[in-house]
Amino acid sequence: MAVLNRLLLRVGARATTTSHSKFRAFSSSCSIVNPEADLKASPPSSSSSLLGSKLLPLRQDHHHPVQWVFLGCPGVGKGTYASRLSKLLRVPHIATGDLVRDELSSSGPLSSQLAEIVNQGQLVSDEIIINLLSKRLEAGEAKGESGFILDGFPRTIRQAEILEGVTDIDLVVNLKLREEALLAKCIGRRICSECGGNYNVACIDIKGEDGSPGMYMAPLLPPPHCASKLITRPDDTEEVVKERLRIYYEMTQPVEEFYRSRGKLLEFDLPGGIPESWPKLLQALHLEDHDDKQSAAA
Numbered sequence: 001m002a003v004l005n006r007l008l009l010r011v012g013a014r015a016t017t018t019s020h021s022k023f024r025a026f027s028s029s030c031s032i033v034n035p036e037a038d039l040k041a042s043p044p045s046s047s048s049s050l051l052g053s054k055l056l057p058l059r060q061d062h063h064h065p066v067q068w069v070f071l072g073c074p075g076v077g078k079g080t081y082a083s084r085l086s087k088l089l090r091v092p093h094i095a096t097g098d099l100v101r102d103e104l105s106s107s108g109p110l111s112s113q114l115a116e117i118v119n120q121g122q123l124v125s126d127e128i129i130i131n132l133l134s135k136r137l138e139a140g141e142a143k144g145e146s147g148f149i150l151d152g153f154p155r156t157i158r159q160a161e162i163l164e165g166v167t168d169i170d171l172v173v174n175l176k177l178r179e180e181a182l183l184a185k186c187i188g189r190r191i192c193s194e195c196g197g198n199y200n201v202a203c204i205d206i207k208g209e210d211g212s213p214g215m216y217m218a219p220l221l222p223p224p225h226c227a228s229k230l231i232t233r234p235d236d237t238e239e240v241v242k243e244r245l246r247i248y249y250e251m252t253q254p255v256e257e258f259y260r261s262r263g264k265l266l267e268f269d270l271p272g273g274i275p276e277s278w279p280k281l282l283q284a285l286h287l288e289d290h291d292d293k294q295s296a297a298a
């Protein structure tokens with residue numbers, strides 16, 4: 001962690017403009033000296049000094065490729081909405097969970113230890129995530145990508161500080177969904193092992209009572225050619241999802257305050273499934289008149 005701290009200070013002090021290469025500089029010096037000791041994330045440090053209530057207007061420059069972050073509990077739908085918005089805004093959707101899963105399936109030297117951490121619902125270390133993200137940004141930069149929608153990063157205050165030190169995040173969308181729905185949505189998640197399509201077999205039907213409204217979320221069923229190839233993520237079991245939720249509240253919820261205090265947090269309560277939520281999200285982001293909004297939904 002000493003290496004990380006030194007680099008955090010160095011990168012943070014120098015950063016004045018947006019550049020993925022700063023991630024690269026950071027990551028290349030961020031070597032994992034003792035992989036076994038460093039794979040898993042450490043407990044969070046205090047974030048009390050980050051509290052405040054400054055509210056800045058959101059950046060509305062449509063020529064600037066967006067640099068957005070999606071926050072939210074497991075199962076909330078970060079991937080679904082981040083992916084739609086990335087098509088709409090023509091910026092890459094970068095999900096660190098996908099980067100971790102790619103690393104796991106690559107059978108590299110760390111993959112079995114990483115699998116153990118991920119399958120228990122724990123976070124992997126900041127160093128590993130930063131390394132994976134840097135490589136992904138670097139590969140994108142080489143292909144001419146610019147802007148991004150990050151999904152699943154930052155997930156700790158330290159990751160948020162590193163990101164803040166190397167680039168300007170325009171907006172952080174904090175997706176929220178009723179607690180009762182989160183567990184069911186994770187457990188109902190299915191992936192097509194052939195095309196990678198994401199589906200959900202859960203049908204959420206919460207009855208309204210005592211003045212609180214009901215909520216209905218239809219299942220997102222696979223097309224017939226995917227139906228026989230569905231797999232479930234090993235970390236989508238009830239026990240592991242509960243642990244992931246616990247870790248979210250402990251390690252990631254402080255990141256919401258980190259961005260709220262910087263006036264960058266947009267809170268968005270999902271009112272239901274995609275048909276209800278997508279247009280409302282576009283409205284909240286002032287994108288309801290965007291030309292391509294139909295194609296993003298495809």
Ligand SMILES: Nc1ncnc2c1ncn2[C@@H]1O[C@H](COP(=O)(O)OP(=O)(O)O)[C@@H](O)[C@H]1O
Pocket residue numbers: 041073074075096097098100117118121122123124125126129151152153154155156159235244
């Ligand atoms: N930013 C991160 N920091 C540490 N671990 C991460 C990060 N992003 C992903 N992971 C690891 O990958 C797993 C899957 O991530 P993800 O697909 O984003 O899950 P979720 O559905 O819980 O949001 C996490 O439980 C964690 O082990």
